[in-house]
Amino acid sequence: MDEIKAEIRNDLKTKMDEETNRKIKNAETALSKNDELLKENQTLTTDNNTLIEKNKKLTEQCDELTKKLTDIEDGNKVLSNVKDTLKNGYGFWNKSEILDKIISIIK
Secondary structure, three states, X not given: OHHHHHHHHHHHHHHHHHHHHHHHHHHHHHHHHHHHHHHHHHHHHXXXXXXXXXXHHHHHHHHXXXXXXXXXXXXXXXXXXXXXXXXHHOOOOOHHHHHHHHHHHHO
């Protein structure tokens, strides 16, 4: 009877050891995958921060270019008004009136 008990104990111990080893292996695999995901998450966070900075710089550049474009368009309007003044009034006004009109447009 003692031999049967010992054999049953050995079988149970072997099965428990196998189960424990399987659980340990599964836990190690899960930890390894977790480490990989943490590294990937860190990389993505860094990439995201880099993209946010680049986006901020591009937005600032866009704002500057928009301001320059607005200034150019305003300058073109002034030049167009001066051109119209010269075209429409040169034959009828004296030079000082034309200059006064141009100066009032530019202001």
